[in-house]
Amino acid sequence: MTIPVVRQAPCNPRAASENRRILDTAGVMCLNLLGTTGSGKTALLEAILPRLRGAVNTGVIMGDLVGTCDAKRVAVLGVPVVQLVADGSCHLQADQVQQALHELPLNRLQLVVVENVGCPVCQGAADLGEHLRATALCCATGHAVAHKYPQLFRDTALVLLTKHDLLPYSDFDVNAFLRTLASISPAAEIICTDTRKRVGIDRLAGWILGYVRAQRLRRVRRASAAAPAWLAT
Numbered sequence: 605m606t607i608p609v610v611r612q613a614p615c616n617p618r619a620a621s622e623n624r625r626i627l628d629t630a631g632v633m634c635l636n637l638l639g640t641t642g643s644g645k646t647a648l649l650e651a652i653l654p655r656l657r658g659a660v661n662t663g664v665i666m667g668d669l670v671g672t673c674d675a676k677r678v679a680v681l682g683v684p685v686v687q688l689v690a691d692g693s694c695h696l697q698a699d700q701v702q703q704a705l706h707e708l709p710l711n712r713l714q715l716v717v718v719e720n721v722g723c724p725v726c727q728g729a730a731d732l733g734e735h736l737r738a739t740a741l742c743c744a745t746g747h748a749v750a751h752k753y754p755q756l757f758r759d760t761a762l763v764l765l766t767k768h769d770l771l772p773y774s775d776f777d778v779n780a781f782l783r784t785l786a787s788i789s790p791a792a793e794i795i796c797t798d799t800r801k802r803v804g805i806d807r808l809a810g811w812i813l814g815y816v817r818a819q820r821l822r823r824v825r826r827a828s829a830a831a832p833a834w835l836a837t
């Protein structure tokens with residue numbers, strides 16, 4: 605199995621907006637999946653990708669510090685995947701993502717998911733050109749993560765409270781977490797997941813599909829608005 609690997613990219617400050625233009629032109633929605641190390645991001649992809657098959661063609665950009673092990677976990681599902689190696693940096697950059705976009709068959713995709721490198725400190729600060737952000741937080745990591753690393757949750761549309769099966773064994777204070785989240789991203793939705801018992805996977809699939817369909821509808825509306833009047837009637 606050969607997985608394209610992107611290691612370095614020239615620094616281009618306009619790369620994020622260029623990425624959005626590339627994605628919009630291709631009609632592809634991009635979801636940036638952030639989260640702490642080991643929060644279960646790849647496990648969520650393993651659960652969700654077979655569920656999305658048939659409804660939406662998905663490609664994955666996998667961010668890691670070294671290696672391709674998570675990319676291989678996704679590639680065996682028959683999904684196009686590009687590995688980004690952060691090479692000394694602790695988060696992905698938009699220009700690196702741009703190189704990965706050129707490696708993906710965008711003309712055959714409707715969705716690209718970027719699994720960000722699991723560093724809580726700075727991944728939230730970097731705009732990759734994504735349309736949406738989702739943030740995975742393992743309940744065993746503790747509710748204080750949101751308070752200590754607010755940038756991880758800023759502008760996120762969805763919080764995935766992962767490894768929900770471990771909740772009874774942790775001191776995760778759901779109410780304290782909700783209060784903190786409300787002060788950072790008041791509009792964020794929350795889905796609890798347990799990939800072992802497949803809890804929350806259908807809800808997550810529905811959430812993603814809703815956004816992909818809304819984006820498709822916007823494109824159709826834009827195209828018909830630009831079409832000559834005789835075509836619209």
Ligand SMILES: Nc1nc2c(ncn2[C@@H]2O[C@H](COP(=O)(O)OP(=O)(O)OP(=O)(O)O)[C@@H](O)[C@H]2O)c(=O)[nH]1
Nearest residue numbers: 640641642643644645646647722767797798799800
């Ligand atoms: N108990 C439990 N374990 C889980 C769940 N989801 C994932 N795991 C385990 O958590 C560990 C980390 O999962 P990954 O999916 O590799 O996490 P990740 O966020 O992709 O990790 P990095 O890419 O290294 O940041 C693995 O051992 C998984 O089997 C879950 O819902 N419940």
Ligand SMILES: [Mg+2]
Nearest residue numbers: 645646674719
């Ligand atoms: Mg991973």
